[in-house]
């Protein structure tokens with residue numbers, strides 16, 4: 001840079017005198033923008049330091065970390081840290097972890113599995129995700145059921161609530177296209193007289209609430225037409241898909257109107273089978289998850305109410 005005062009910024013090229021801004025006391029650059037003069041203020045030191053530091057930082061990171069693309073490859077950096085490799089390693093670990101517990105569900109001893117808290121801690125959250133993905137659309141987020149779709153979080157079961165029974169239900173489905181599917185058909189009783197139907201509906205609606213008149217014509221109709229599937233007095237428990245009609249667990253509804261509808265048209269709920277969509281181990285893991293919905297997960301044995309098949 002020249003030391004000639006006439007060439008310094010803000011200096012008059014003839015006299016070398018610099019113009020000082022009277023308000024701030026700074027030199028001006030000598031540039032005059034139609035009466036507006038530019039101050040010759042120095043670049044702020046703090047910004048300069050920050051700029052230098054970030055430049056040093058970038059040079060250091062270029063050297064240490066993967067940075068420059070080089071055709072198909074890239075500079076690896078002295079530390080060799082590679083996010084892509086790290087992600088792959090992480091995924092490998094996760095898969096190994098999953099295989100680790102999933103393998104145990106291949107031919108499960110459900111009692112032993114439930115007694116292993118570490119295994120349950122790894123497996124049940126994954127089983128819950130499988131449940132949410134595959135089942136919650138019909139059975140509700142937490143197995144709460146809905147009209148036409150049985151509750152899975154209570155102790156009343158059509159086909160048994162042990163993990164083994166549930167696994168079978170999942171594998172073959174109910175009224176599904178699997179050759180070994182569970183078969184559950186509520187026939188239509190449209191051939192009955194309307195007065196018989198309505199008496200029967202009222203009788204069935206009264207089953208869970210109080211004591212229905214067991215000497216009535218309706219009770220006789222029930223014994224003749226219904227008890228073979230729904231059990232004596234409608235108590236169910238025959239493992240044929242026909243629900244107990246004496247408890248408060250209902251699939252379609254047990255008010256007289258809904259029962260009348262059921263009797264007139266019959267019912268045949270379809271539960272799809274899963275053996276070609278999920279692996280055996282996945283089915284078993286979901287089965288254990290569902291079995292545990294009906295009793296506290298902290299209980300380690302499987303002999304909770306879940307096994308009290310209605």
Ligand code: HEC
Pocket residue numbers: 131134135136137138139148149150152156157158159160166169170174184241251268269270271272274286290
């Ligand atoms: C498309 C709807 C649908 C989906 C999806 C579905 N279910 Fe079902 N499920 C049903 C219906 C309907 C029934 C009752 C069939 C009947 O009325 O006999 C049923 C019955 C069951 C039963 C028998 C309940 C008992 O009391 O014995 C179990 C257990 C069950 N489902 C579990 C599952 C699980 C676990 C999944 C996910 C893998 C699943 N369901 C997915 C519709 C579905």
Ligand code: HEC
Pocket residue numbers: 184185186187189200204222225226227228229230240241242243245249250251252253254259262263267268269270
């Ligand atoms: C062949 C066996 C069979 C006979 C006979 C039968 N049911 Fe059913 N019933 C079933 C099955 C299976 C279901 C469950 C259907 C389903 O879930 O889709 C059912 C369901 C019902 C339901 C619905 C329960 C609910 O939770 O919503 C009612 C009510 C019912 N039956 C009443 C009767 C009455 C009353 C008779 C006699 C007139 C009768 N059933 C005869 C097999 C039978």
